[in-house]
Amino acid sequence: MVSSDVALMDEVMESRRTRRRAVGRVSRHAVMIAFSALALLPIYFMTVNAFKARSEYTSNKLGLPLHPTLKTMTSALADGGLYHWMLNSLLVTVASVAISTALAALAAYPISLMRWRMGPLVLGGLIALLVVPPIVLIIPIFEMVVSIDQLNTFHTVIIIYSGIMLPFSTFLLTSFFSTISPTLIEAARIDGASVWRVFIEVVLPLSASALMTVAIVQSLWVWNEVLIAVVFLQDQGLRTLMVGLTIFNSRYRVDVPVVMAGMLWATVPMVTLYLVGQRFFIRGLTAGAVKG
């Protein structure tokens, strides 16, 4: 074969390859755009309909609002329920995440950094508990709570949430703490720091972003939890946002735009938190998988 033929063939191959690459690029974006659009569909649906009047929704369910109005959003908030439920959810979430993260950090410290002979066994037990279905735990806990007359109280629910999250948060913090160099801790000990001071002044500051990750993943879970909130907070004034939304939905069933406006208000806090702290979400949710 003469060299010019080779060059020609190369050129043909090359152009075929770039054409294939271009096709690949277009189809890649097509797939991504299709799935992203599907992922955003509920947010789109909530947003466009939250700015419509009830009359417009009957004829225009999916399009942009032709006569946009802010009244729907304000009347959803004027109901008062949303605001109240959000405060309840905020209280329950903050309290149980704080307790659970603190206790998990205390327990992860000996498991990961103290050469505790029982450590691996404790950790193994916690990993097994990760998958126990909540409904199974709730039956006896409910009977217990009723028998000591503590149903419909925030502290009961806070204790349950903290306890249910503990295996996961302890497991995650253990794997984060294990990355702290032991020599650093030895050095602090030789300088005369007590075990407690090492925890407060070395371990916790070095794990600030790990603690943040655990706290954010837990907040997401508590904020969105339904079953425990339904069973243990049956009093109207104590409803959390997720249970409140079911009430809100049945209250305004006939006025879909108001329901959508309510859902939109309820969605804003978590989505904002996600957009701001995305890396913590992703880190926390994938850490379990990487460590196994």
Next chain:
Amino acid sequence: MRINRWLPWVYAAPMMLFVGVIFAYPIVSLLHYSLSVPGAADQPAAAGLGNYGYVLSDPLFHTALLNNLELFLCVPVMLALSVILSAILFDRPRGWRVYRTMLFIPYILSIPTVGFVFGYIFQYQGALNAILRMSGMGFLAADWLGSPAWAMRTIMFVIIWKELGFGVILCLARLVSVSEEYFESARVDGAGWWQILWHVTIPQLAPALAFYGIVELINMLSWVFAYVYVMTLGGPMNSTVVTEYYIYQQVFTNDIVGVGSAAGVVLLSIVSVLIAMRIWMQRRLAAGGFE
């Protein structure tokens, strides 16, 4: 660290106390209830194994278990889609970070929000059927959540929709940690996109997929209550009752704690089998069984 040998227990004690109250005590009591609390009124043997006999012969419990089994069908779909989507993201097309952010959003939204919004979209007079009718495909319109034939499938769609982002993120995290050499050498050998996907990407993803698959199987058994509670309440005609919902109804609606507990023990045993499977798979993966 040289320390007093009781000190670790002191640090772990508060956690263990909470775990004891919320996990250990309830699991033991559940076994106790299932054997000793009298069950349904129409049941001959009140205690002992009577509750188990009742549960295992209750047609509604069979429906519930079969529905959970049907939910398992979501898992292969989620696995396949997360492989493809993460592989595309890993090619880093322009704007891949934005795509990643958007694909993960369903996982952040709450089940009530998602359930109600899709509920309105899937209503008989809802947006989906409106589009189908407008585009001349009215014959495809169905009562997506209101008919026994479709309700379970619609719930499955919503579950896949919501859980997919988690798989994509898991797979992407795994791919980023894989050495670029594998992909480079395949490319040098002239492998096309699908060939690389099949011969390089999927084998490298095996650990992430095994993890995601087992986690989702367990989710399909023990974390789907909220979907059913929000979208169908088990209806129409009990076609979407899942095991969790069955237990919830027996205990909190029908007030038959013994029967609910027995069903709970059955559910717990099935989950335990899945965990054993997970451990076994991890050992195999560690031993290179999938290489």
